[in-house]
Amino acid sequence: MVRLLLYVFDLVMATIVAWILSRVVQRLFGNPRLGPQGRRPSAPGGASRSAIAGETARDPVCGMFVSTELSHRLRQGGETLHFCSRECLERFQTHATKS
Ligand SMILES: [Zn+2]
Structure with missing residues (x-):
């Protein structure tokens, strides 16, 4: 005991x-x-802490609002799309190529 x-x-x-x-x-x-790691592809929800500062854009895949400074960007046509994560970006790309 x-x-x-x-x-x-x-x-x-x-x-x-x-x-x-x-x-x-x-x-x-x-x-x-x-730190030395710099900006890493953030885990889901990881970017939300600093997403308040600056502009935000809506992730067309999951509907989450992400900071345009921290987002994963994709130029399409004349506009830039913002994604919360690489997964969302890739998901969007695979959907775009299918249709
Ligand atoms: Zn997303």
Whole structure:
């Protein structure tokens, strides 16, 4: 019983230490979003946090509103279409070639 408590205590301590470390790292390296990875194709919903700034456009595939700065773009005719993700862009392209 005591052993179990010690185990749980260890786990909690490890979590706290990991949290503090991540805080320190964040403070040392500044904004983690400007890391070396740069702009990656975001996961669904990933772009929504910064989508408020600037212009937004509607993704014609899933209907989601995306920032025109972060979107995946496709030039078609005279207009530019904006997609939330590469999947949506590809889905749109396969549909466009079919019809
Ligand atoms: Zn989409």
